């Protein structure tokens with residue numbers, strides 16, 4: 001199949017990639033850009049394991065086609081650390097024990113970071129609503145709620 | 160937030176002087192997981208690797224008339240199309256799901272793998288698989304397990320022979336007289352009786368007798384990572400498999416048998432498991448290994464979500480008939496039950512643990528329990544966290560509530576009056592060791608959820624429900640190695656797959672025994688060629704058994720250092736201790752040798768000491784059953800039948816919580832799965848046996864919108880054999896949910912729920928509104 005050249009900014013770096021037009025964003029990032037942090041749990045938009053941020057908005061990247069992100073800014077879990085240190089959201093998930101098998105975690109953390117960016121002081125209900133598209137089968141969510149509350153608090157405190 | 164641990168403040172040194180165990184420790188692999196660095200099987204690539212797409216049977220029961228693969232083979236980019244006829248020789252076991260790769264004559268369930276296409280491009284493989292021309296002749300499909308037991312039912316399959324039940328034994332140890340299929344051909348794969356006393360006399364003695372039937376749907380483990388396996392076979396006869404499994408050594412032994420390869424030439428690497436819950440023991444590995452042997456190239460098979468829903472090993476539907484008798488004072492006088500577990504097209508349904516639990520929570524002199532494992536033309540079932548337990552518990556714990564209500568007794572007091580304790584009998588006649596069922600009931604009485612009961616129940620359509628649960632646990636020998644490095648740090652190697660944070664618990668155990676800071680200890684799971692043997696990470700036994708081996712290995716290492724130090728410190732080992740990363744004379748800490756010094760003296764050129772390697776190897780003989788009590792606070796919308804969960808509390812006996820942070824995580828995670836089974840989860844089939852909801856939209860899992868924070872109370876009744884008194888932890892938490900929610904709904908709207916999931920439709924029907 002003929003490939004098509006697209007350019008996108010991935011985790012702050014501009015990249016050109018040759019894609020087949022039917023490739024999903026998830027596939028493109030995992031296979032062509034070799035960033036395997038984002039996971040496929042369903043491929044049908046139902047689990048959130050593939051969550052990325054495109055131009056600051058959350059998407060399920062398994063449903064988006066690669067050509068749709070031409071010229072746009074994409075952030076994956078690999079883009080959250082800065083200067084060699086963890087993002088406060090990442091640190092909070094470790095500290096509260098908000099992870100077990102870890103498969104949902106990259107998508108969950110990208111979604112949580114976005115939630116806090118939009119609303120620096122989310123209530124418990126807002127957290128529960130905001131993460132409803134990200135399934136976690138292991139934790140029962142309790143420690144994930146704690147992680148998001150802790151992260152928001154630390155970010156407000158200037159962490 | 161409501162989340163709290165009431166039992167023990169775990170910072171610093173606890174009451175027993177522990178410094179490492181009993182502390183809330185974050186996971187060793189936490190940073191890798193939050194950064195996306197952790198490598199799962201789907202993230203791996205091998206040079207020359209081929210991708211697999213599988214053809215799944217489109218009928219629940221059919222004869223295979225022909226399989227024409229010519230068109231599929233002709234697709235550019237297809238490397239091979241493999242059917243039963245193209246497989247390499249293997250020791251085929253038709254009576255086991257994992258003993259049969261592709262059938263050649265007959266398919267037994269909708270979704271059974273029939274053939275595979277291999278290509279360097281996964282899209283090409285997926286396209287080509289559609290071009291396999293398969294002709295089937297449909298046969299009568301047996302779909303209802305209860306009807307399948309009738310004498311005149313059509314048969315699901317040819318009779319079973321030489322069934323291998325080793326996988327089931329990994330989850331639970333039950334001693335019983337189980338009968339395998341015998342005599343006249345029938346769909347009953349096995350049955351088992353559990354009897355004591357005289358039930359007729361027990362019912363005669365009772366003031367009330369309740370008799371009901373309880374049904375629980377087939378549910379899927381729904382780990383977020385579907386099954387994923389890579390295999391490679393090299394010409395010298397070495398087989399390597401990287402796979403998302405809880406059971407690397409078990410797979411090794413099975414593949415060795417299947418292909419006649421010696422166990423020392425097989426390397427199984429348990430890649431990071433993206434959730435297993437009992438469903439990732441051994442499934443795709445045989446097929447992928449056979450494909451790799453056939454084409455002599457690395458082969459990768461990643462199940463799509465749909466593949467996984469169709470053709471993995473979900474948890475069974477169960478139909479349970481229960482009759483109980485009770486005296487006015489709350490004494491249970493008789494319990495009679497018939498438990499029917501739908502095994503699907505191959506044996507493996509967890510009927511035995513269901514029987515053990517239905518008669519195992521409460522003292523009762525007269526019991527008569529019969530369990531049946533029944534075949535149907537549905538996907539064969541496997542383990543899901545405490546396999547078989549929630550089905551049976553839904554029945555008995557709903558009964559307890561009905562009886563309490565009819566007799567005007569407090570449901571908690573009445574349970575406490577009957578609850579088993581150390582020395583009481585299990586249904587198979589064994590006696591319980593020290594257990595914490597009563598302590599869990601006492602702890603849940605103190606939960607926020609239970610304490611607000613009166614107030615909540617005064618609110619229309621709100622109610623609080625209570626239920627207990629438990630799991631007996633598996634047993635298997637285990638081993639571990641601890642090595643001392645030249646810089647004084649320590650490496651622990653185990654063979655158990657770490658899913659829930661068990662390696663972090665091993666770090667704590669080692670640090671505790673050697674009295675060193677946690678960061679002096681690192682822990683690694685090796686593959687089956689490099690790690691010492693460990694059983695499968697199933698049956699809640701990893702910390703309970705491998706943890707004991709780690710403790711023994713650390714103690715062995717300590718003893719070796721003591722003996723080596725005798726000459727230099729001029730005292731006997733009894734007069735030495737470990738502290739501050741050194742071996743020192745008791746009472747004279749300046750007469751000491753540091754771990755670092757031992758490290759150097761045992762590794763440098765010309766050094767005098769042998770290398771210091773601690774070895775731990777244990778047999779596990781005694782189970783340490785884990786119990787739980789849970790309370791749910793629900794609100795029912797009487798018009799729509801929707802249920803809102805306002806609160807949920809779980810108390811569970813962990814024996815001793817080596818890492819309270821991960822124990823709480825296990826409790827909350829299991830509780831959420833129990834809630835899912837209670838309210839939403841169900842694999843639905845049409846009248847031809849086709850799965851109607853093979854995706855995560857129509858198969859509904861609990862979301863954050865559904866689940867409030869779960870209140871967590873750790874109870875600690877020490878076990879006899881477990882490290883520091885720890886007992887099994889992973890599984891009990893899932894068991895009580897369906898009954899707790901059912902009881903809460905009855906308390907809210909006075910409508911008893913006899914079937915889970917309690918869908919709005921079932922709920923409205925029970926209220927007489929449909």
Ligand code: FES
Pocket residue numbers: 039040041042043044045046047048049050051060061062063
């Ligand atoms: S993989 Fe994209 S939503 Fe599940």
Ligand code: FES
Pocket residue numbers: 099100101102103104105135136137138139383433434
């Ligand atoms: S940590 Fe396993 S799915 Fe969330």
